[in-house]
Amino acid sequence: MAKTEPSAGKQHISEKPVTFGNWYQHVNWINTTLILIVPVGGIVAAFYTQLRAITAAWALLYYFWTGLGITAGYHRLWAHRSYEAGLPIRIFLACVGGGAVQGSIRWWSSKHRAHHRWTDTVKDPYSVMKGLWYSHFMWMVLNQNPKTRGRTDISDLNEDPVVVWQHKNYGSVILIFGVLFPMFVAGLGWGDWKGGLVYAGILRFSFVQQATFCVNSLAHWLGEQPFDDRNSPRDHVVTALITLGEGYHNFHHEFPSDYRNAIEWWQYDPTKWSIWVWKQLGLATNLKQFRANEIEKGRVQQLQKKIDQKRSKLDWGVPLDQLPVIDWDNFIAETQSGKALVAIAGVVHDVSKFITEHPGGKTLISSAIGKDATAMFNGGVYTHSNAAHNLLSSMRVGVIRGGGEVEIWRHRNNQKGLYA
Numbered sequence: 001m002a003k004t005e006p007s008a009g010k011q012h013i014s015e016k017p018v019t020f021g022n023w024y025q026h027v028n029w030i031n032t033t034l035i036l037i038v039p040v041g042g043i044v045a046a047f048y049t050q051l052r053a054i055t056a057a058w059a060l061l062y063y064f065w066t067g068l069g070i071t072a073g074y075h076r077l078w079a080h081r082s083y084e085a086g087l088p089i090r091i092f093l094a095c096v097g098g099g100a101v102q103g104s105i106r107w108w109s110s111k112h113r114a115h116h117r118w119t120d121t122v123k124d125p126y127s128v129m130k131g132l133w134y135s136h137f138m139w140m141v142l143n144q145n146p147k148t149r150g151r152t153d154i155s156d157l158n159e160d161p162v163v164v165w166q167h168k169n170y171g172s173v174i175l176i177f178g179v180l181f182p183m184f185v186a187g188l189g190w191g192d193w194k195g196g197l198v199y200a201g202i203l204r205f206s207f208v209q210q211a212t213f214c215v216n217s218l219a220h221w222l223g224e225q226p227f228d229d230r231n232s233p234r235d236h237v238v239t240a241l242i243t244l245g246e247g248y249h250n251f252h253h254e255f256p257s258d259y260r261n262a263i264e265w266w267q268y269d270p271t272k273w274s275i276w277v278w279k280q281l282g283l284a285t286n287l288k289q290f291r292a293n294e295i296e297k298g299r300v301q302q303l304q305k306k307i308d309q310k311r312s313k314l315d316w317g318v319p320l321d322q323l324p325v326i327d328w329d330n331f332i333a334e335t336q337s338g339k340a341l342v343a344i345a346g347v348v349h350d351v352s353k354f355i356t357e358h359p360g361g362k363t364l365i366s367s368a369i370g371k372d373a374t375a376m377f378n379g380g381v382y383t384h385s386n387a388a389h390n391l392l393s394s395m396r397v398g399v400i401r402g403g404g405e406v407e408i409w410r411h412r413n414n415q416k417g418l419y420a
Contacts, residue, residue: 012145031140034101034174035209042202049198055186059200062099062182064270066208067244069097070108071271075246078157079109082259083275084286087162094166099177101205102212104167106157114150115216116256119231123150128220128232136217137209178205211242218242219249227254227298229305237268245269254298255290263295317393320347326398335370341397343372348398354391 018026073093076082085093094105102108111125118124125144128135157163166173179201186196223236233253240247240261245268248261262269278284326334326348335341340352342365351358351365358365360382368376377384377392384392 012143012147026142028141028143035137035140035206038202039206039209042198042206045198046203049194051199052190052192052195054190055192055195055199058182058186058189058196059204062096062185062200063204063208064244065096066100066177066205067211068271068274069093069095070100070102070208070212071244071246072274073097074102074105074108075112076259076271076275078105078160078163079112080256081156082257082288083279083284085278085284086282089278089283090160090162094162095173095177098166098170098173099181099205100208100212101174101178102209104170104173105163106154106167109157110152110154113152113154116253117152118150119233119253121150122148125150126216128217132217132221135220136213211244212246214239214242215246215249219247223247223250225250225302227251227295227302229302240268245271251295255295257288258290259287260289315394316390317396320396320399323347323396323399325401327401331398331400332370340366340369342368342370343374343400344377344392345374346400346403347396348400349392349395350397351395354395 016022069092073090074097077085077090077093097105103111114123114125118127120127120129126135126139131138179197182200182204183193183196186200187193219234219236219239220232221234222239223234225234227250231253233249235248235250237247239249245261246252248263248267248269251263252258252261259275260269260272262272275284275287279287331341331343331348340350340355342349342351351369355362355365364381376382377388
């Protein structure tokens with residue numbers, strides 16, 4: 001919305017502590033008026049204004065239109081260029097997007113591109129790292145220091161005549177499409193001028209504002225991260241329901257130029273459906289999609305990361321390279337001294353605490369003490385389960401020099417020239 005630039009060499013107000021004498025200088029009064037003061041006035045007026053059913057229906061329809069102006073227009077068309085739209089759709093989205101009272105296309109898209117480029121850093125205009133409420137709306141209510149602003153290329157927006165027109169005439173756009181148009185429809189249509197102003201105008205755009213702000217706050221706080229967890233964006237159906245499909249934010253940050261936010265048929269994304277319909281009508285073209293193979297690679301990589309994180313918290317026994325190396329003769333000597341040691345696949349295991357718990361009985365496991373039981377364990381007597389292999393790994397105490405009884409036997413006979 002509105003912005004302030006400091007004079008050269010002058011300390012910006014955001015760098016000064018808030019005091020009783022300067023608190024009002026910290027406030028961006030234009031944004032505060034449009035985001036807080038006017039909506040609060042609308043809430044008060046609603047107590048004195050009857051809500052007619054037809055006005056409620058019109059407010060809901062216009063809510064959807066102006067919401068699409070942000071999600072399909074400001075966001076997916078202009079900020080991310082995820083599809084191309086003809087002049088009629090661009091004019092429609094510029095007008096109804098202005099009716100959402102969230103700044104011009106140029107202003108909104110530049111901030112959003114900076115958010116993607118500098119996510120969760122000091123240069124992110126609405127970083128959730130500064131707090132949930134800051135990312136929701138406080139970044140607009142308080143004057144921000146331009147020194148920390150993350151800058152991006154918006155040359156393409158400056159070359160779009162619709163964007164340029166809307167930016168130059170933004171004050172008129174929000175007045176006409178934010179307030180007057182919904183009021184005139186209700187007034188001329190069924191004589192409800194006051195209801196059109198309060199419900200279809202003021203309260204409607206305040207609800208659209210708060211819904212959109214949830215993408216900056218709630219979508220970075222609530223939900224899952226199926227594609228990447230290095231940054232804060234998350235997927236959640238609640239956020240999607242609030243924001244006309246913008247709630248699958250983890251996917252969006254990974255694949256920002258995809259015209260979809262929801263990629264499954266059952267996920268709620270009316271913005272995606274609207275763009276698809278426009279394509280069928282010849283009003284939109286070049287709908288961009290990331291290849292399914294690349295999307296699945298991202299999903300699998302994140303799943304593997306989560307598996308590795310869980311795996312690291314489990315006891316898998318002492319790593320083989322950290323176990324002492326034991327000669328076969330020493331292994332035999334240890335078992336003869338009373339230790340319940342078993343060699344399996346060249347690794348020595350102490351099964352003394354497990355003999356009485358062995359599902360196959362203590363006689364069978366006792367018969368393997370002091371022996372190479374690799375064949376017995378791997379199908380000679382019984383093909384043991386993954387659980388048995390995992391349990392066995394927790395009993396490791398050493399590694400047989402040479403690998404096992406058979407390898408030792410071969411080595412000794414090679415030295416004597418008896419085995420080739």
